[in-house]
Amino acid sequence: MSLPTYAQNWERAWYYAFRAFCILVLLFLVLPILVIIPLSFNAEPYFTFTDGMLRLDPTAFSTRWYLDIFENGMSNPALPAGSWEWLADVWQNGQWIHSAKNSILIATGATILATILGTLAALGLSQPAMPAGRLITALLISPIIVPIIVTSASLVFLLAKVGLANTYFGIILAHALLGAPFVVITVTASMSGFDRSLIRAGQMLGAPSHVIFLKIIMPLILPGVISGALFAFGTSFDEVVAVIFLTDYEQRTIPRQMWAGIREQISPTILAIATILVVLSIALLTVVELLRRRSERLRGVKPS
Amino acid sequence: MGEVSHSAPEGRDLLKRQLGLALRRQKLRALLLVVPLLLFVTATFIYPIGGLLTRSAYAPEFSEGMPRTAAALSEWDRTGLPPESAWEALVLDLQDHNRQGTAGKIAATLNVELPGARSLIIKTARLAPRLTPPYRTSLAAAEDGWKNPVAWAAMKTLANSFTDRFYLAAVDHRIDADGSVVAQPSGRQIYVPLFVRTFAIGGLVTLCCLLLGFPVAYWLSVLPMRYSNLLMIMVLLPFWTSLLVRTTAWIVLLQDRGVINSLLVWTGLIHDEGRLRLIFNSTGTVIAMTHILLPFMILPLYSVMKTVPPTYMRAARSLGANQFTAFVRIYLPQTKAGVAAGCLLVFILSLGYYITPALVGGESGTLISNMIAYHIQKSLNWGLAAALSALLLASVLLLYWAYNRLAQVDGLKLG
């Protein structure tokens, strides 16, 4: 959008005001996230920029909160950082390390389950013969619409009844439920515009159906499957309400521990964790964007 | 082809049957692929929600735990104190509980309906084995609490397994001692104002998102691809960033000694003593939720705006409409579906928000979800939590249905 030559002064003013407004909104979106990054290097336990930080005084910055991520909960904090004993202690007793292990375990389990179930369902839903497709799609997607508190509350009673309360398996089931809709959405999207004559062509060329699935369908929907899986992973990795309701201290995840940290005594360690999560989400976003473009290229959608 | 039209009616029937069979086989194959997830969702979502909803109207704890009392009280008409049969039933039931050591459970159940009744039940259960008939006299002498008809009325209310009392409570009504439904006194109304606040904050957040998101979506949709792709990252980054990280960021920014207040003091706009209360109230909730939900507004708007070709605006200009008229009469109507979808999505999501209000909402910024969590975890009034959940769920599903109708008309996709 460029300014035409016949624009009058007020049009000019409006045009620049509009642009400025949009840029401000975009800054509103990213600045709050980016502002945590420098603050996480604060040498003082404050949540604002100290005078030293503003003067770029190197002593005002420190990585102590990052070290704290590892050392919090160690049985012997006096061990020299980086030594084998230190590493072993961190791995055994580190609070955040424990949460990270849990997060990765739960997110991986939930992602595998959600991806398998979601991909199968999306393949079924995108068949033209699918009866009541819209209704079923609406039903399968509803777990991300229904307030998470309602879902969690109902799962509390169910898991208690079947003896899965406060177990890893229980929370994996809950997170798979929340992640599967994303897989359904992304795989269905990558199936839309899928040329069914490719399947016929494969049949005419003599390929049995499992070969057609592996060699024709799979490569084309793979970007959709992977980005759906990443969505599911991200959902589980970020989820905290179900974790609060359905698990115990032993199964605490990173968000659960952040939640506790923010509620009790917010310390800059939270900011250090947040910074790491921001970097992770940038990586995740990059991968998903690249996949999306690759999928569009594969399906011949023009990038416009 | 020719053979079909010339074949006898029987041949055509056969053909029809075969076609039907083939179609059914295709349908079946499609269904089979969906079935695993469908079963999973039914088992972990539909069924438990059904269970929760049942709890909102069915509470058998009292009638199962105190079967004699429940039966005896069903004949009582709530005038004065109940007859001797009810007293006897109460004592016998409590004797059983005393033997099995389960009096605490019944005490808790009654305590929800009648605050303070816990100790009455516990004490009575301990006394029960030593009481002698007529119980009306001995029990009344031992425990003053039973001389008050309110305690009996509460038990009569609980004796009904199928009940509307949770829903009444959820809309700030209760059953008083003589069995009629009355509104809570205005000072003790909690839930209706909370629903109103939830909807009001949701509406406000939706409005803020629309006002901030519409211009941005429009700008991104008309910018050349290489710029819009770059700027789109600024929308997608918050979308992908952890909810807790974003909430933490707002706490850091908005708190009294946080970045924004410090900046304002530093620039001299406010005094050090006059720092603004930006967080732990509804202001904080609205700001943080707007930030978190804004991408959900921008993305559907953008995808609809992308499909509106610029030639429509050009056509309008060439037909004599000025910039403003062309925008209002030609552009806006074509983005209606996107606006509606984005608003509904943001509103639906905002109704169920729990984490952000809990962390930044303080007293005045908490929403209905926080109350449900309180009743599940702290007060253990599960029936009430279930009724509140049912009301929240009903509003959300209604809006989701509307969203689906819209999406159906205009072929939109979620996400």
Place this chain on the structure above:
Amino acid sequence: MTVKKQPAPDRDASHSAADAVVRFINVQKTYDAERLVVRNLNLDIRRGEFLTMLGPSGSGKTTTLMMLAGFEPATHGEILLNGRQINRVPPDKRGIGMVFQNYALFPHMTVAENLAFPLQVRSVGKAEVERRVLDALAMVELSGFGTRRPAQLSGGQQQRVAVARALIFEPEVVLMDEPLGALDKQLREQMQYEIKRLHERLGVTIVYVTHDQSEALTMSDRIAVFNDGVIQQLSTPADLYEQPTSLFVAEFIGENNRLGGKLEHVDSAGKCTVRLDGGQIVSAIAVGNPKPGQAVQLSLRPERVLLNPNRSDTSLSIVEASVDDLIYLGDHIRIRLLVDGQEPFVIKALNDDNGMSARKGDKVAVGWRAENCRALHQSQSDVGHG
């Protein structure tokens, strides 16, 4: 619709600038400040004429149209409408009608609302709007379709609505940007006829952009052939075909045979002799004042080349050839020849009672009259016209 019938333009009369409803004066356009999309355009569009801008994609014809419509600013030069400079006038104040490539019918409005839109923004009274919408619908034979949505119409019907919408506010000039591109062949020919008929009835000036040469030839009063940001030739359809002034036009319009050679001699009437690269001497018409010794390309239309002509006819230039391939096309036969060892040379032989005796590999002779053969500068395609 009440449009004053304007006198039909006289094709051959010479026109002064005063007749021009639109003038482009030294107009240049660049998007990136490096490459000129339109290079020094000078063009007078006469009142009431049907002028077509024809050219391959990227030749600058659509950009020129967009500059006239007001959607693209000219980087340099002046655009005049009725003698008034309009460079800084926004599109809605220019009063020029336009039919868009994909019609751009507003999807959220009915046909009648689409037609009423230009009248409403001009604050025409309600009754008047209603009357003119009905007239316009009748004009394009869509009476009774007013309440439909554009999506409920066929491609041809949408096209007619788009034309009616561009005409309803009685603009002096109507621009059409490849308006028939989306239609199938049969419908396209019918719409060509209908647009032509409307043009003759209403006397409005039409500026038409297309890359389809047969469309341009059948509809236009004049055609401006664009290439590389320059008008190569501006003339009537017949002149364009019969007397191309550049190799580009000769190749772009119709089918063309080329023979390379060197100019030997030119007489005062423009008749010249050319030595082909194979050494043979032939006669032709010199175009664009070439000098003896310059390299030229001979341009010959296939239907003007005679197969095995009468060798005693001294007015013919005759060269030897061999038959490379025959393609049967029903009413005629295309014969691909190798002439003078040069690139393929095609002639058309009528498939009449005389029959076709040639076979693949035969040695034959081909001949032509000097007036049917044009000797064009090799570098002619870069030279602008008008």
